[in-house]
Amino acid sequence: MAATTMAKALNAALADAMLDDERVVVFGEDVGQLGGVFRITDGLQARFGDKRCFDTPLAEAGIVGFAVGMAMSGLRPVVELQFDAFAYPAFEQIASHVAKLRNRTRGALSVPIVIRVPYAGGIGGVEHHCDSSEAYYAHTPGLKVVTPATVDDAYSLLRAAIDDPDPVVFLEPKKLYFGSAEAELPARTAPIGTAVVRRPGTDATLVAYGPAVPVALAAAEAAREEGWDLEVVDVRSIVPFDDATVTASVRRTGRCVVIQEAQGFAGVGAEIAARVQERCFHALHAPVLRVSGLDIPYPAPMLEHTHLPSVDRVLDTVARLQWDDQPDAKWVTAA
Amino acid sequence: MTTTPQAVRRASPRTRRKATPAVPDPSAGLLPQPEPVRLLDPDGTPLPPRDDYPEPPVETLREMYRRMVVGRRFDVQATALTKQGRLAVYPSARGQEACQIGGVLALRDTDWVFPTYRESMALTARGLDPVEVLTLLRGDWHCGYDPAATHTAPQCTPLATQCVHAAGLAYGESYQGRDTVALTFIGDGATSEGDFHEGINFAAVFKAPVVFLVQNNKYAISVPLSRQTAAPSLAYKGVGYGVPSEQVDGNDPVAVLAVLDRAVAHARAGKGPYLIEAHTYRMEPHTNADDQTRYRDADEVEAWRDRDPIARLEAYLRARGVLDDAAVAAVAEEAEEYAAALRRRMDSQPTVDPLSLFDHVYAEPTPQLLEQRELVRAELAAERDAEGDA
Numbered sequence: 009m010a011a012t013t014m015a016k017a018l019n020a021a022l023a024d025a026m027l028d029d030e031r032v033v034v035f036g037e038d039v040g041q042l043g044g045v046f047r048i049t050d051g052l053q054a055r056f057g058d059k060r061c062f063d064t065p066l067a068e069a070g071i072v073g074f075a076v077g078m079a080m081s082g083l084r085p086v087v088e089l090q091f092d093a094f095a096y097p098a099f100e101q102i103a104s105h106v107a108k109l110r111n112r113t114r115g116a117l118s119v120p121i122v123i124r125v126p127y128a129g130g131i132g133g134v135e136h137h138c139d140s141s142e143a144y145y146a147h148t149p150g151l152k153v154v155t156p157a158t159v160d161d162a163y164s165l166l167r168a169a170i171d172d173p174d175p176v177v178f179l180e181p182k183k184l185y186f187g188s189a190e191a192e193l194p195a196r197t198a199p200i201g202t203a204v205v206r207r208p209g210t211d212a213t214l215v216a217y218g219p220a221v222p223v224a225l226a227a228a229e230a231a232r233e234e235g236w237d238l239e240v241v242d243v244r245s246i247v248p249f250d251d252a253t254v255t256a257s258v259r260r261t262g263r264c265v266v267i268q269e270a271q272g273f274a275g276v277g278a279e280i281a282a283r284v285q286e287r288c289f290h291a292l293h294a295p296v297l298r299v300s301g302l303d304i305p306y307p308a309p310m311l312e313h314t315h316l317p318s319v320d321r322v323l324d325t326v327a328r329l330q331w332d333d334q335p336d337a338k339w340v341t342a343a
Numbered sequence: 344m345t346t347t348p349q350a351v352r353r354a355s356p357r358t359r360r361k362a363t364p365a366v367p368d369p370s371a372g373l374l375p376q377p378e379p380v381r382l383l384d385p386d387g388t389p390l391p392p393r394d395d396y397p398e399p400p401v402e403t404l405r406e407m408y409r410r411m412v413v414g415r416r417f418d419v420q421a422t423a424l425t426k427q428g429r430l431a432v433y434p435s436a437r438g439q440e441a442c443q444i445g446g447v448l449a450l451r452d453t454d455w456v457f458p459t460y461r462e463s464m465a466l467t468a469r470g471l472d473p474v475e476v477l478t479l480l481r482g483d484w485h486c487g488y489d490p491a492a493t494h495t496a497p498q499c500t501p502l503a504t505q506c507v508h509a510a511g512l513a514y515g516e517s518y519q520g521r522d523t524v525a526l527t528f529i530g531d532g533a534t535s536e537g538d539f540h541e542g543i544n545f546a547a548v549f550k551a552p553v554v555f556l557v558q559n560n561k562y563a564i565s566v567p568l569s570r571q572t573a574a575p576s577l578a579y580k581g582v583g584y585g586v587p588s589e590q591v592d593g594n595d596p597v598a599v600l601a602v603l604d605r606a607v608a609h610a611r612a613g614k615g616p617y618l619i620e621a622h623t624y625r626m627e628p629h630t631n632a633d634d635q636t637r638y639r640d641a642d643e644v645e646a647w648r649d650r651d652p653i654a655r656l657e658a659y660l661r662a663r664g665v666l667d668d669a670a671v672a673a674v675a676e677e678a679e680e681y682a683a684a685l686r687r688r689m690d691s692q693p694t695v696d697p698l699s700l701f702d703h704v705y706a707e708p709t710p711q712l713l714e715q716r717e718l719v720r721a722e723l724a725a726e727r728d729a730e731g732d733a
Contacts, residue, residue: 067537069541073538073545074510074514077509077513081514104501110706114484201709
């Protein structure tokens with residue numbers, strides 16, 4: 009075990025995948041000589057040459073469409089779209105082609121590409137650099153959508169994504185890039201499609217993914233002082249979603265709060281809350297509650313702490329889980 | 344011999360003038376010719392031969408004629424099938440036969456075609472099963488043929504999005520040491536889409552062997568060319584990307600094939616992409632569901648009948664003595680048989696298994712899809728039971 013960062017783990021995963029499979033090519037904006045604006049592709053061009061890791065014109069639809077064509081020729085492209093909100097020009101390519109090509113052709117063609125997106129906020133970024141865009145992708149059948157919250161998972165999920173026969177949108181929480189953790193790489197922790205209980209507990213389940221996982225863990229730690237023993241489930245694979253792990257946890261604890269950094273309305277957290285109440289209704293002692301970002305465009309840096317789910321906001325929400333068996337006062341009269 | 348300083352001073356300006364080369368035109372070799380390349384007059388009379396665009400072999404032209412006649416008959420039949428309710432919709436390519444057939448005849452079987460929804464004729468001319476080509480329009484699936492086996496991408500409906508795929512595929516093929524060329528069909532309207540520009544730019548930057556064949560048929564549904572561009576010709580869009588470009592009379596089959604031959608050879612030689620604008624005309628409405636009387640005069644359409652590409656090639660080949668009444672009749676008969684076989688095969692509705700909806704969303708269905716599959720299976724079983732009881 010050695011201390012390393014998620015950024016370094018992702019870099020190692022790319023390098024190891026390129027070593028193992030010569031069909032793997034890495035491209036995007038500034039990923040070559042510069043090594044990516046977050047240095048995730050650092051050293052890959054020097055090590056593997058400028059045919060396997062290269063810069064492209066500054067055009068995101070072009071990058072993704074080019075990857076589609078390269079995949080049709082038998083390669084395994086891994087592309088970087090530099091920031092979450094800069095990925096939007098590629099959305100038509102992703103929604104109409106990447107996600108659908110296998111289905112349109114009854115499996116004759118597939119698009120085994122990985123679309124890496126430095127994602128979400130918490131880094132004081134100016135506008136268009138901090139969007140939580142996971143719901144757009146999760147709502148698009150044909151895509152797999154994963155987001156790691158730990159160094160081990162970052163390596164393992166990226167390797168799994170590159171190996172996957174289907175396209176994977178790989179969301180990398182920017183605020184977790186440079187936090188250090190003990191990890192032994194190469195690690196294979198997580199097949200895509202599995203959630204994990206990050207912290208066992210008995211009183212309530214906090215379900216989170218990506219940048220919200222550390223918030224959930226910190227909230228669970230703080231909750232001990234309030235006398236609550238909280239379980240934390242890290243979803244990590246948004247699509248396919250691991251109903252079994254989430255459902256089993258909530259049936260054990262009987263209470264559930266879903267935490268996401270993205271704005272709440274029509275978000276992934278809403279889907280998770282709906283799935284939990286459908287499956288766990290008879291085990292629930294309280295409605296499933298959500299903690300999310302506010303339903304606003306991502307705020308300017310000096311206001312982002314108000315927007316982002318905080319430990320306090322999570323604990324305030326946990327407090328509303330009808331511990332005294334009384335209805336939630338908030339919902340008795342409100343619309 | 345001694346040189347006086349005066350002599351030096353006199354010589355110097357002359358030398359400088361001589362040594363200053365004319366500024367090279369950076370667009371040389373990129374700009375199209377000012378007028379579309381034409382090798383036949385509209386009545387089929389040959390124009391003087393040209394060195395830059397040698398005429399294709401006569402056997403190839405006879406084959407082109409054959410496929411154009413069969414292709415038009417296919418197109419007429421497909422339109423008729425919409426009236427019989429066998430096809431949900433059909434976008435006709437009538438009048439564009441030279442481009443449709445030329446675009447596939449210029450390629451090898453190992454080359455890739457990236458078609459739009461208007462290229463059904465081109466695909467059948469490429470030898471694809473017409474029923475499989477019409478699957479999209481019949482509505483039993485999206486793409487009915489096997490793109491990998493036929494080297495033909497699914498017919499693309501989101502305009503110009505296939506241009507970047509063609510660039511990526513062509514680059515991927517050359518990356519892996521294969522000399523495949525990719526040809527993408529695109530219309531005049533789609534040159535306004537961003538993906539056309541990103542596709543041609545990526546192809547140019549990576550020297551990908553792609554031929555962009557723009558069929559300028561003058562209308563994007565109802566919107567005329569003047570609302571797509573202020574450029575002197577769509578072929579002028581290549582120069583901005585460093586891509587050699589040409590414009591051609593798209594109803595002159597000999598010129599279309601000659602220009603395509605040059606473009607394909609350029610791409611296959613590793614020199615990068617090529618842009619062709621073929622000036623043609625869509626003789627039919629956008630689709631059978633369109634009403635063209637709302638945006639163009641019948642006179643305009645009629646005027647284009649005099650520039651029919653099939654009549655033009657037939658007249659030329661007859662005059663050259665390589666096509667006679669018997670050959671024309673044989674091709675016509677083949678076309679009728681092709682249409683009759685298609686009618687027969689399209690006469691019955693295909694059965695489509697609803698459970699197949701879940702088969703290809705992913706390589707393996709997710710647990711959620713398996714759940715939904717089970718739901719649909721139970722619904723179907725209940726329907727069958729109810730029918731059995733009735």
